[in-house]
Amino acid sequence: MKRMMNNLKVVLLGMLIACGLHAIAFAANVPSGPMPEATEEFVEKGRGIYFQRCSFCHGLLGDGEGPAAKYLDPRPRDFTLGTFKFRTTESGELPTDLDLFRTVSRGLSGTAMQSFDSDLIKNGLSELERWQVISYIKTFAAEFEDPELDPVATNKVISLPANRAPYDEETIARGKQVFERAKCWSCHGKLGRGDGNKEFRKDDWGFTIRIRNVTHPWKIKAGSEIEDIYMRFTSGISGTPMPSFVKSLNEEDRWDLANYIKSLQHKLTSHQALRVKLVDVELPEDPADAIWENAEPMDMRLAGQVVAPPRWQNPSIEMVTIQAVYNDKDIAFKLTWDDPFMDIVHDETQEFDPVELAKVGGFNSYVETIDMIPRKLETLRDSIALQFPVKAPSGTKKPHFYRGSSSEQVHLLVWKADQASVGERGTQEGNARGWKQPIKAQADDSQQVTGKAKWDQGRWTLVMKRPLTTDDRNDVQFKPGIFIPMSLNAWDGSNGEHGLIMSLSTWHYVFLETSTPVSVYINSLLAFLIVGGLGLWLMRKTIKGKQDEEAGA
């Protein structure tokens, strides 16, 4: 017994230690101590790590011009200028060692800069290795050698407010007032979708800036928690138009504002099948119709088109929310996605010819962000397409999500922003057999899809409506009670997207809900009656038996 108790103690102790280690692992973007002294040997170790892990984006010279850099937006940091975006220091100051440690450890969400924390990823860098590579990165900018610019020694470090109001309705409401007062909307838009400016802005390096849509937390680079958000408008983001609000807003205001920004963050749905309800009214083409308030939404995530050249890794549209309703004749889909600019013209002469990117053993099959495609306003159109297999799938078999294949045809409902505005059909039905040929529009007499789109406050909403079933062999047929695969292609014109330079989703499903057959109710009622009758019969039998017994006695 005593031995058992001892064993139990050992087990409990082990569990406690395991929990403790777990806590440490989560706190790993805070190092256990300050940066060790940067001896020559220490820095040389850092150079080795930089050469193996960092140089391909940031360049052998630390100038942000590595072989992968031309294809990235945002571009890799140029370390030679000593300008760092994500700091906990006052506006224009250098970052602290801890700031650099945090960025290397956590990475920058939504960018090519990923976490290097060995507690988070198996082949990451240990704390010591992270310090070594940071010591090397600091050698690229002379500013780090000047003691007068040391933000710690000169007391330029910002800390979080001592009193942090809780995240609740009151602070959020106050934060909203701060948002109005500080004119955050002039860049970020009234609803925070990054649509405040009517044109692109550039950063200090001359690169086009995409103003943050603060409602998409997965794109908020230096962290989407309240503390991170607070730090961004407290320190400002060096090299960009994002200023520090230290002078115009007090600590409390900034904390409230951070709470408000947090409250704007979209919470993604996680289901893969869109359930469509049957209604008995005429289906609307208006995206603002009240019917949409009751239709279940499904968020579809999209990635850049990287399956075949021209590959594109800087997609603008990364999430589309979809809803649908159907009646006895038609089905209507509503698509909602954020896009800061309404691009309703299309100049075909600006389209990119990807022939060089499609060669085996060519330089690269990805599209460069600056020289290859026009990423400017009033050049290329916004567009979106819903894709379905033409034939209802048997088993799990489907066409490839990237436009099917020569044997498996897909059907697309395509909407183009420019065509509606010039009086053409805005929505069109088309077919594809693989990505090698463009989508082929169906003949005029087969066109049955209609639609209406609206752009407001940095957001497109679009309704596409079509008869449930058609006589066309090349059309998807919407039958209730089966899971029909569905995916998306999307183009943001001012992001240079057109043709195969686009974002796309993999297969999800759409499911038209059926009403329960009457037989189910009849069967349930029968079961109830039979079992109930059996019970009553037993009761009567028992009572009768008892009476007989008593009479007999």
Place this chain on the structure above:
Amino acid sequence: MNKKIIGTFPMVVIVLVAVYGLAKWGIPAFSRQVTTLPFPLPVPGTLMFFYMTLTVIALFLMVTFSEDGLSDFLRPIKKLLAGGYGKVLRAIVLLAIPLVAGWQTYDMTVPRAQVPASLRIQHPSSNFPVAMEALSNPFEKPGEDQITEFIEQAKANEVSFIQQVQDDIDAWAEENDPDHVLEFFAVESTKKLLAEIDAGEVSQETAKAALHEKYLFEGRALYAMNCRPCHGDSVAGDGPMADGFKLRPINFTDNGTIETIVEGYTFWRVTNGGPGLPTEATPWDSAMPEWKLSLSEDERWKIILAEYNLAQKTPRIPEGH
């Protein structure tokens, strides 16, 4: 008659509830202790049915073993039906049981739409050409003539690189004006090679290691340009685009991925991508490109070299045939 602590009927009920509870919650809870996995292993429905049937048979045998046992078991039921526990309770029970039966029938027959499951098959290989199994990475073990050629190039300071890294190396060389182009290699074997070149005597071993480093450098650059957007610079399947795909990109640092397959298989997967998969592996959901349409064979092998190195894994050795 022996005085029993508990009647037969309540005992039967308790045993049934206990067995059901054990199979439904007990075994899954215990499985977590045994497997230490973060999720329980549920008892499959058919096995559950089997357990319950066995329990019922055992209880039936026990109850009907003697006349006394049976009447002991039936007594509370008869008492209830006769109204011995009160008419209200009898009415409740007589209504509740048919209601449960009706609800169960509804639950079993109502059409319920299940999203079609898509299982991910690891290393689908039903159409993997056997001839490719024995392929080995030409850059893993360079031949003697390759090494000799590299030594000549290194001595003459004329080492050539793939076109993709050339601009960055040129920029570095212009800035630093080095004695030797290989000086940007911050690894021991290359430093040793440069020292040996200065000393005038280059060993085959040193050159081989330095050449391997050169191939790795090129492979890492190609990986960063081509594969990183999905598989991530950590090779953990967590690139910036990973969230956009239903089948997440493979995590190469995971045990059970690239270290359990031969290099020839990795090459085959990189070469033919999603469309090259057999039907059972749902090629229509895979975003893996057919890299043979974009990358040369050498480029693909160099990427594979770097991929294993970054993941700190080694491929499985092909078995002799």
